[in-house]
Amino acid sequence: MLMLFLKEVRHRWMIHLLIGLLMAFIISILVIQSSINSSAEEKIKELSHDLGRGMLVVPEGTDLESFYSMKYGPEVMPDDYGDRIKASPLGEHAGKIEPRLYGNITLKGTDLILAGYKSRSNRAQYSGSAPVSIGSGAARSLGLKKGDTLQIKGEQFTVSRVMDPPPKGYDMALFVPLERAQAILDKPGKINALNMGGCWCKLDIPAFAASVENTLPGTMAITVDGMAQAQMQINDIMKQYSSALWIAGTVIVVGSLVFLIFYMIRKGEREIGLLLSIGISPAKIIIKNIVIAVVTAVGAALIGHALSVPLMSWFGKAFMRVSLVPSWDYLPQFLIAAVAIALLSASLPSWFVTRLDPTRLLREE
Amino acid sequence: MLELKEVAKEFTNNKKEDVVGLADINLKVEEGDFISIVGPSGSGKSTLLFIIGALMNPTEGQVLMRDEDMYDSTPSYRSKLRLREIGFVFQTFNLIPYLSALDNVAVPAMLTTTFRNEAVQRAEDLLNRFGLGARLNHKFAELSVGERQRVALCRSVINNPGLILADEPTGNLDPKMTHEVMALFQELNSNGHTIIVVTHEEDVAAYAKKVLHLQDGKFTNGK
Numbered sequence: 001m002l003m004l005f006l007k008e009v010r011h012r013w014m015i016h017l018l019i020g021l022l023m024a025f026i027i028s029i030l031v032i033q034s035s036i037n038s039s040a041e042e043k044i045k046e047l048s049h050d051l052g053r054g055m056l057v058v059p060e061g062t063d064l065e066s067f068y069s070m071k072y073g074p075e076v077m078p079d080d081y082g083d084r085i086k087a088s089p090l091g092e093h094a095g096k097i098e099p100r101l102y103g104n105i106t107l108k109g110t111d112l113i114l115a116g117y118k119s120r121s122n123r124a125q126y127s128g129s130a131p132v133s134i135g136s137g138a139a140r141s142l143g144l145k146k147g148d149t150l151q152i153k154g155e156q157f158t159v160s161r162v163m164d165p166p167p168k169g170y171d172m173a174l175f176v177p178l179e180r181a182q183a184i185l186d187k188p189g190k191i192n193a194l195n196m197g198g199c200w201c202k203l204d205i206p207a208f209a210a211s212v213e214n215t216l217p218g219t220m221a222i223t224v225d226g227m228a229q230a231q232m233q234i235n236d237i238m239k240q241y242s243s244a245l246w247i248a249g250t251v252i253v254v255g256s257l258v259f260l261i262f263y264m265i266r267k268g269e270r271e272i273g274l275l276l277s278i279g280i281s282p283a284k285i286i287i288k289n290i291v292i293a294v295v296t297a298v299g300a301a302l303i304g305h306a307l308s309v310p311l312m313s314w315f316g317k318a319f320m321r322v323s324l325v326p327s328w329d330y331l332p333q334f335l336i337a338a339v340a341i342a343l344l345s346a347s348l349p350s351w352f353v354t355r356l357d358p359t360r361l362l363r364e365e
Numbered sequence: 366m367l368e369l370k371e372v373a374k375e376f377t378n379n380k381k382e383d384v385v386g387l388a389d390i391n392l393k394v395e396e397g398d399f400i401s402i403v404g405p406s407g408s409g410k411s412t413l414l415f416i417i418g419a420l421m422n423p424t425e426g427q428v429l430m431r432d433e434d435m436y437d438s439t440p441s442y443r444s445k446l447r448l449r450e451i452g453f454v455f456q457t458f459n460l461i462p463y464l465s466a467l468d469n470v471a472v473p474a475m476l477t478t479t480f481r482n483e484a485v486q487r488a489e490d491l492l493n494r495f496g497l498g499a500r501l502n503h504k505f506a507e508l509s510v511g512e513r514q515r516v517a518l519c520r521s522v523i524n525n526p527g528l529i530l531a532d533e534p535t536g537n538l539d540p541k542m543t544h545e546v547m548a549l550f551q552e553l554n555s556n557g558h559t560i561i562v563v564t565h566e567e568d569v570a571a572y573a574k575k576v577l578h579l580q581d582g583k584f585t586n587g588k
Contacts, residue, residue: 003468003472003475003481004461004464004472007463007464007468008463010463011462011463270459271461271462273459274459274460274461275461276444276447277418277420277447277453277455277459278447278448278453278472278473278520279444279445279446279447279448279449279473279476279524280444280448280472280476281440281441281444281445282440282441282444283441284476354440355440357420357421357422358420358421359415359420359421362455362459
């Protein structure tokens, strides 16, 4: 039987391959979809961790997805907003207020992030060269080390520190005094982020965020709480789509297997009749068809998972600007489902056809 | 060895009308018989052979093999009969197209023996004996009509069945090849195999020890 099985598969390798690839593609989409949900949750946990108990204040209209992907837009707000908060009744709750101006620049063909910050020592004015702290990736790309000098749009800098390791996500960043960043980015007196921190355990966070927005017109106050709620809404929407996607995917996978089995049976009716006529038992023919279907389904599930790695990487970069890694947690479920579907779709039609008189099948052309 | 009692077969045609294929067939076959069943096209010869070969359920009657009604048992039992006790040579050969001549002959043997090599060796010996030693690895499409017929014959006898059935085995052969094939049947019969051949040619039927005539689904002479 093994010889018959192998030679039949070899004889019809093209149809098995096509069906297998179709199923693999569908499975890879289901894996991607499942993994995106997990990745989105992971991402929000990461962001929540980064934000901690703090609050991020950004100009109204800021595209947060782009902002967190470090693609900064034109939206700005006055750089005295930090002082305004400090001076307001809200100031007593804000232990830390950090104004920032972030922007994207290109230097010697290298894409970099420019981060302007307000110096604690208040050495706001540098007559000549200003200090720059530089991420290790940027230092490597630009060939810079501590003590080297560089010029950006006419502004002189001396590398005061190479950050190795750099703060998370700032491998390609240059940290410069705020007013230098404003000059380089051509946004004098402006910032596009205000990081605030403090002990807000006893505060009504959403109400506090609303007060911040009222105090600083034209801003959005982003809190972990708000992000969690937004994420829950996104997850709900994703779940609705995922159910539909799962149903559609399952229908296609089942359909493909049923097609494969019916194709095999229809195409091979004479052969089934022939195998029956020379004494091969109906049970063995059914088992042969089941094995072919199971091998195709399991192969498709494995290939589908493997295929989801590059597909997901591409999908993440193209549409979400994040690196997505597919989850292999679903592989056992996919394998069990594939085997179950293959068993059902192969056994029933095979059983039906092997009940027929062999001569009836032999006459089929 | 084999007995048919009151066997009848009806078919339904395209107009949903019942058509009689066989009626009131009684036949007793003893071990070592060589019977030819002769009749014109549509007389029911092949239908009768299929029923004897455990391939087609009769509408009525019994087909007893060693006193057991083969159609009163499971499809698996009939599969075993076809595999071990009945060899069938089809008019259209019915070889598996993607298998070589050697594999086509070896398949039934593989199902009855534990050792694949033993089955292949038996198939090779048989094909050599039937003059097909140079065609072992040729597929269906690469064989001549006469070679296909001999491969089909080899397959039917690979498990040394007691009963060999042949449906128009010379229908596609020239006179020389016809003689060779019928001589092979005579040789198999002399070795103890019971043979039933269906044909519409009287001169082919003459190779048998006993000739039965079938007309409109009924025997017109002895049984």
